[in-house]
Amino acid sequence: MARLILVLGDQLSPSLSALNDIGPDDVIVMAEVADETSYVPHHPKKIAFVLTAMRKFADYLRGQGHRVAYTKLDDPDNAGSITGELLRRAEEHGTSTVVATEPGEWRLIAALNDLPLDVTILPDTRFIATHSEFEAWAEGRKELRMEWFYRDMRRKTGLLMDEGKPEGGKWNFDHDNRKAAPKDVTYYGPMEFSPDKDVMALVADRFGDNFGDLEPFWFATDAAQAQHHFERWLQDALPSFGDYQDAMLNENKFLYHSVIGLYINAGLLDALAVCRAVEAEYTAGRAPINAVEGFIRQIIGWREYMRGIYFLEGPDYMSRNVLGHTRDLPPFFWGAATKMNCIAKTVDQTKTDAYAHHIQRLMVTGNFALLAGIDPAHVHEWYLAVYADAYEWVEAPNVIGMSQYADGGIVGSKPYVSSGAYISRMSDYCKTCAYKVKDKTGEDACPFNLLYWDFLIRHRDRFSNNPRMGNMYRTWDRMKDDHKESVLQDAATWLARMEAGEVV
Numbered sequence: 001m002a003r004l005i006l007v008l009g010d011q012l013s014p015s016l017s018a019l020n021d022i023g024p025d026d027v028i029v030m031a032e033v034a035d036e037t038s039y040v041p042h043h044p045k046k047i048a049f050v051l052t053a054m055r056k057f058a059d060y061l062r063g064q065g066h067r068v069a070y071t072k073l074d075d076p077d078n079a080g081s082i083t084g085e086l087l088r089r090a091e092e093h094g095t096s097t098v099v100a101t102e103p104g105e106w107r108l109i110a111a112l113n114d115l116p117l118d119v120t121i122l123p124d125t126r127f128i129a130t131h132s133e134f135e136a137w138a139e140g141r142k143e144l145r146m147e148w149f150y151r152d153m154r155r156k157t158g159l160l161m162d163e164g165k166p167e168g169g170k171w172n173f174d175h176d177n178r179k180a181a182p183k184d185v186t187y188y189g190p191m192e193f194s195p196d197k198d199v200m201a202l203v204a205d206r207f208g209d210n211f212g213d214l215e216p217f218w219f220a221t222d223a224a225q226a227q228h229h230f231e232r233w234l235q236d237a238l239p240s241f242g243d244y245q246d247a248m249l250n251e252n253k254f255l256y257h258s259v260i261g262l263y264i265n266a267g268l269l270d271a272l273a274v275c276r277a278v279e280a281e282y283t284a285g286r287a288p289i290n291a292v293e294g295f296i297r298q299i300i301g302w303r304e305y306m307r308g309i310y311f312l313e314g315p316d317y318m319s320r321n322v323l324g325h326t327r328d329l330p331p332f333f334w335g336a337a338t339k340m341n342c343i344a345k346t347v348d349q350t351k352t353d354a355y356a357h358h359i360q361r362l363m364v365t366g367n368f369a370l371l372a373g374i375d376p377a378h379v380h381e382w383y384l385a386v387y388a389d390a391y392e393w394v395e396a397p398n399v400i401g402m403s404q405y406a407d408g409g410i411v412g413s414k415p416y417v418s419s420g421a422y423i424s425r426m427s428d429y430c431k432t433c434a435y436k437v438k439d440k441t442g443e444d445a446c447p448f449n450l451l452y453w454d455f456l457i458r459h460r461d462r463f464s465n466n467p468r469m470g471n472m473y474r475t476w477d478r479m480k481d482d483h484k485e486s487v488l489q490d491a492a493t494w495l496a497r498m499e500a501g502e503v504v
């Protein structure tokens with residue numbers, strides 16, 4: 001009897017476990033559905049990327065001789081949800097057996113489990129650590145530090161290992177990866193590819209009002225294109241990637257970043273293969289250890305660790321809010337005017353490209369949201385919607401945990417907050433900003449400077465005993481009382497102006 005083999009929009013990998021022992025009678029089910037295209041107001045480029053890549057992957061599967069039942073978003077019979085489509089296809093093909101690879105979202109796992117069909121959910125073997133490996137690693141630990149987990153993944157994969165010891169004599173070269181922005185960037189950015197006209201028209205018609213520019217569309221949408229882009233980046237950008245990983249520039253959106261997260265997360269590139277290719281550049285003497293180790297850590301360390309946390313913590317993780325933050329996301333997250341150049345630049349880039357790099361996400365928009373006390377659930381939904389690489393399994397631990405400290409310190413041992421000084425050091429944003437990063441109080445003072453102290457004082461009970469934060473509180477305590485009063489008063493005034501809808 002035929003079985004239905006489900007392939008989701010971020011499961012576009014020939015090695016997918018659900019496709020492993022597919023037989024000639026089996027029917028692969030792929031569906032563009034309203035539920036998935038609108039659980040958050042996704043960036044139009046992200047929707048166009050997923051739908052185009054899905055259509056091309058279906059063609060690839062047909063080319064391999066498989067039967068594919070593909071539903072387009074505007075098909076009249078479209079049931080509107082993944083489960084609805086499975087029910088419809090089950091009836092059509094006279095079967096009640098479904099094989100799926102575990103989705104990267106609790107919502108979809110629950111929906112599959114609730115189906116009145118015989119559903120088998122297989123592990124997603126595209127990841128390096130299994131759930132039980134991560135659980136065993138986490139069991140009994142007081143702190144779930146990524147660094148220790150990462151070392152296990154190095155040992156497991158053998159990446160950058162030299163007879164049981166880390167290559168280069170150290171596990172982590174992050175210290176070398178914090179250079180300020182360079183004057184000249186020699187890499188010209190990611191490769192650009194042509195869009196699919198039908199998908200572009202469909203997305204423009206249905207999602208034209210979502211935040212984000214559909215055009216110009218330039219993402220790779222199949223494995224060969226993604227690989228082509230990646231190989232060019234390996235050659236032209238990897239050697240400098242480490243040095244300038246944390247830098248930000250007004251006039252250069254991509255610096256030396258690989259911009260392959262969206263391709264790996266959708267299944268177009270394989271995480272381990274990408275790491276092996278990067279390691280080979282080091283072995284051949286073409287890329288330095290700090291670049292190569294930094295890159296590999298992001299993938300086998302951070303990415304796997306994020307997934308581990310998501311599945312360990314369970315479906316309620318997305319509603320955690322230990323700091324009790326309740327403010328709405330201000331309109332400038334959706335492109336309204338702001339005088340803060342760092343925010344304007346990061347949001348503008350997000351709007352045009354559905355992309356910003358990790359420091360822009362963590363230290364500009366994330367930092368601001370945390371300092372200003374924005375409801376973490378809103379922040380989570382924003383990141384999930386606006387970035388082309390964002391799926392809940394990876395986005396939520398990054399945002400709820402790492403960026404917003406809403407999980408109470410499971411991911412980060414202290415909140416990632418900084419004043420304007422950090423942004424000034426790592427970027428040229430402050431040079432062209434209406435605010436003055438050197439001003440600590442007053443009309444022109446950088447809002448990050450005001451809100452930084454406001455945040456620390458608001459949460460003094462929670463953080464003053466944190467060994468990594470004691471210095472900050474001691475600095476505050478040494479300030480003169482009238483200065484402290486001005487800082488907090490100016491912060492309150494600035495937040496009130498933001499709440500009142502003024503351009504701040």
Ligand code: DLZ
Binds near residue numbers: 047050
């Ligand atoms: C993100 C996304 C979008 C925009 N559209 C679809 C779709 O129409 N059909 C589909 O199968 N998957 C889509 N996806 C990806 C899913 O949302 C993703 O599989 C789940 O969030 C689990 O990670």
Ligand code: SF4
Binds near residue numbers: 421
């Ligand atoms: Fe951002 Fe402050 Fe610098 Fe302006 S001065 S760019 S608000 S950090």
